[in-house]
Amino acid sequence: MLTMLSRIHSLRAISRLSLKRPLGGINFLGARATFSTHNPSYFATNRFTVDEYPYLKRSESFNRLSEKDISYFKSILASSSITQDAEDLEAFNNDWLRKYRGQSKLVLKPSSAEQVSQILKYCNEQRLAVVPQGGNTGLVGGSVPVFDEIVISLSHMSKIRSFDEVSGALVCDAGCILEVLDKYLEERGYIMPLDLGAKGSCHIGGNVATNAGGLRLLRYGSLHGTVLGLEVVLPDGTILDNLSTLRKDNTGYDLKQLFIGSEGTLGIITAVSILSPKRSKATNVALLGLNNFDQLQATFKRSKDELSEILSAFEFWDREAMRLAKQHLVAGAHDPLQSLYPFYILIETSGSNKDHDDEKLNTFLEGLMTDDVIQDGVVAQDSTQIHNLWAIREGIPEACSKAGAVYKYDISMPVPVLYQAVEDMRARLVKEGAIGDGKLFSSVIGYGHVGDGNLHLNVAATEFCKEATDLIEPYIFEWTARHAGSISAEHGLGLSKNNHLHYSKSPSMIQLMRRFKQLIDPNGIMNPYKYLPLV
Amino acid sequence: MLTMLSRIHSLRAISRLSLKRPLGGINFLGARATFSTHNPSYFATNRFTVDEYPYLKRSESFNRLSEKDISYFKSILASSSITQDAEDLEAFNNDWLRKYRGQSKLVLKPSSAEQVSQILKYCNEQRLAVVPQGGNTGLVGGSVPVFDEIVISLSHMSKIRSFDEVSGALVCDAGCILEVLDKYLEERGYIMPLDLGAKGSCHIGGNVATNAGGLRLLRYGSLHGTVLGLEVVLPDGTILDNLSTLRKDNTGYDLKQLFIGSEGTLGIITAVSILSPKRSKATNVALLGLNNFDQLQATFKRSKDELSEILSAFEFWDREAMRLAKQHLVAGAHDPLQSLYPFYILIETSGSNKDHDDEKLNTFLEGLMTDDVIQDGVVAQDSTQIHNLWAIREGIPEACSKAGAVYKYDISMPVPVLYQAVEDMRARLVKEGAIGDGKLFSSVIGYGHVGDGNLHLNVAATEFCKEATDLIEPYIFEWTARHAGSISAEHGLGLSKNNHLHYSKSPSMIQLMRRFKQLIDPNGIMNPYKYLPLV
């Protein structure tokens, strides 16, 4: 017992692990909350997508909405499921980033797969373009119309259909909010296999449609592995019933996979069956401060070795991200470490035995301190502190968005070059004299999921404009391609990355994608202008 | 310390956990070894598939192999890569179960994706049907020709292309043998995320083509989650280069997913990129004897709670399986428990800290003993004992196959009804008076992966014949459909399940599958007569 004690003690002394000072001060607004504002004036200053991207032309093949169409929709939907009011439409026409703004005149909110089927069949026959919309938290402009596409919102489909307490298989409507599902499972001893900062707003259907990654991917893997089945309505109105709850099923092509990450371009996901793991009894969260990226890599490697099966998150952010988090979020927010560090790591462990986990984490942290790999650190002592440490990480996207017009890049690559992307981008803007007080850009921020080789590179500008775009693109895409990376690790393509697909996929891959799209959506009514390159 | 000791002690006393008596006696022949025999007379008594299944008719649209074709293949392949000798062909024409026998006159063994591309392009233009073949361990007749299809064996493509020691991404040719890859990774501290009894013969390409599940799925998930990328040659010769090593990449439809589990009907997988997890430092294996299936379920639930993140396998088999394992495998094979039990469970844990794992496992087992959930049990004390316990489980398929002509069903369903399938089948054969000494059937055996709701139901007959088939089918498929199960959990469809697909998939799903097949393989040259229903 003596050895143990002295080890914990030395750790405390160096890193103030016991956190006498509570973390309660950190309580970022909205980090896990809803984003969509219902104040239409909020959007009034946003520019229309078509004005910003003049290369976009409305397709001649689509018809414009007529009174006859409205009558048809009124014949199948309750009036509360049809939105035509100009002010109400704003929240559906504008995206979370305030970068894209469409001009839809109609939002439909079906409440069953059958209604979705009727709507799509009609739109397909009448050549009316549509945009499926979940929680509208997507970050690539995929969830809002470009022109006058009809928005089909899944917000009225939010029932949990079944839950199997033995296997953990959850079946629910696509419009269920991620956080609501996680709460539901928490009460039953289970956990959603994915988690993201937008959990208070995003839908499980939107998560599947974007193949969202997020904060738990390191532990529970991607949706391609955890989604057991889907119910999908195809453009011709066919309801594909593949809502299996089986963990294993090798009967034919795994069609559901094609819809995972298809961003509303092939059909509308109306229900999801997903395998939820048991919720761990013990959770630990540590926040560490480090001097350089080499130390960060060393910490990552050692965590895979020493924390191994209990490691459930390994997130990082840089000094700039921490500065913004403190500046743009609620007054009094402070980070629990005494100095500002070039790099921060948030490590989460979850396991079934608190004592074992504590011992593993303490041994691990002690080793890092002894070897001078980390400079400082705290370990949360209760669930409030855990929540508060996570709130820093989860508040970063929002903090960045408050720093101005934020160009967001979400790239993946081999871990060793992960942070070089940030440094090279910064150096480029410095060289161009474009960053600093009174300049076009105010900061370059890096954060992300180290365990997945996934960097969120944010470049904050005074406004979204061609000059700013041209300074970043295609530079960043070329950089990524040169490092064998992906130009979109988890956010998808939407309207902001579709024309850059060739940086990550070969011509034959893109051609095959086009053939699948053509096969399933021959009239191209599903979320047009996006996803696949326009030329 | 006292408490701990007394707990371990009581466990030992009841369950002989320390295993003074070594397990070495169990050493089943070939459990992890190669199956294919190169003695052609071994196959002489096998019946041709076409004689057994007269409904199969050779498609008029395929040409027959000509001298001109042979000349072409000789112009692109070394002579050592072309097999035409009648005796040599037998091993490629016959399947592991000795249930299917084709009549191919030609085996090609390309050594690069380019050669595969040349072959397929030519075959596609000349309307020559082909069968991709990996290790030929498939259990549904998918890997051997029905008529005179050309066999394209991947056996000459067995190079490891790269391994990333930071991320664990392994890139290798499709013809690499699973066990070879696992050994390679073991030396580097990593592990293949899948394992199966056929590991000594099966190829990683075959594993991907069948979406093999196996013994580690419970821990590491399915190949849909762990495969990072594929290189695939399409029938028209296109080489789809999607050999990404990135853990996250949301750029476009995830095309590789469609080839996972496509059983050679869409293209030939020539290389695989797969994410390997860190190999756990500590492994424990326990074998338990139980009195009934309720106890088995209770044990499973408790293992999810108590072993949780260190649980890496939860396999079961029944008394009949144990009897056969002892009877048909090497002389002197004995199981380490003193009596024969109705049910056996093999539990494996793997983690990063041996002491912690031992404590969790002991507490868990002690609880089960105390509550009388398990009757007896042993825990392996070293790697030889671990190997020997696994050898019982892995030897069962082979033991069953020695029991006669074995009808194999590989079904998944909700765990609570898992064993009822065996009981109902047994009851049916008893009622029909078809089982017992001198009868058509000798035994009904159940084993499988409890954690995945996956039962291997084996029905041993004196011979494969229509009478036997009719007593089992479609009964078992109807039973499965009634219990919302899958008629093929992991083995796939091939020739033995394709016409039964409708028991697990709706007409609209099957229709969409046909459209995908038609899109990619319009001439139908890839592995014809299989996978999709013939009518």
Ligand SMILES: Cc1cc2nc3c(=O)[nH]c(=O)nc-3n(C[C@H](O)[C@H](O)[C@H](O)COP(=O)(O)OP(=O)(O)OC[C@H]3O[C@@H](n4cnc5c(N)ncnc54)[C@H](O)[C@@H]3O)c2cc1C
């Ligand atoms: C603060 C914040 C943090 C985030 N963190 C992460 C993160 O860590 N990881 C990550 O991957 N993403 C992250 N995102 C991005 C975003 O939240 C995810 O992509 C999310 O999955 C989108 O879900 P949604 O319901 O809001 O979809 P929406 O934004 O409404 O739609 C996204 C796309 O999916 C389509 N779609 C939506 N629902 C359906 C449906 N039912 N059927 C067919 N198509 C549909 C839309 O047409 C659109 O193309 C974050 C976003 C924010 C604002």
Ligand SMILES: Cc1cc2nc3c(=O)[nH]c(=O)nc-3n(C[C@H](O)[C@H](O)[C@H](O)COP(=O)(O)OP(=O)(O)OC[C@H]3O[C@@H](n4cnc5c(N)ncnc54)[C@H](O)[C@@H]3O)c2cc1C
């Ligand atoms: C003793 C034993 C135990 C088994 N245990 C399991 C188990 O636990 N779990 C499980 O899932 N399966 C199991 N199997 C079944 C079998 O081993 C697996 O399906 C295995 O993945 C097949 O690999 P293979 O290389 O032998 O493929 P093959 O048998 O050669 O081929 C199987 C199918 O895949 C196609 N194919 C093969 N290679 C390629 C390629 N490169 N490109 C395109 N198509 C290809 C073939 O055309 C065929 O349709 C077991 C089999 C045996 C004999």
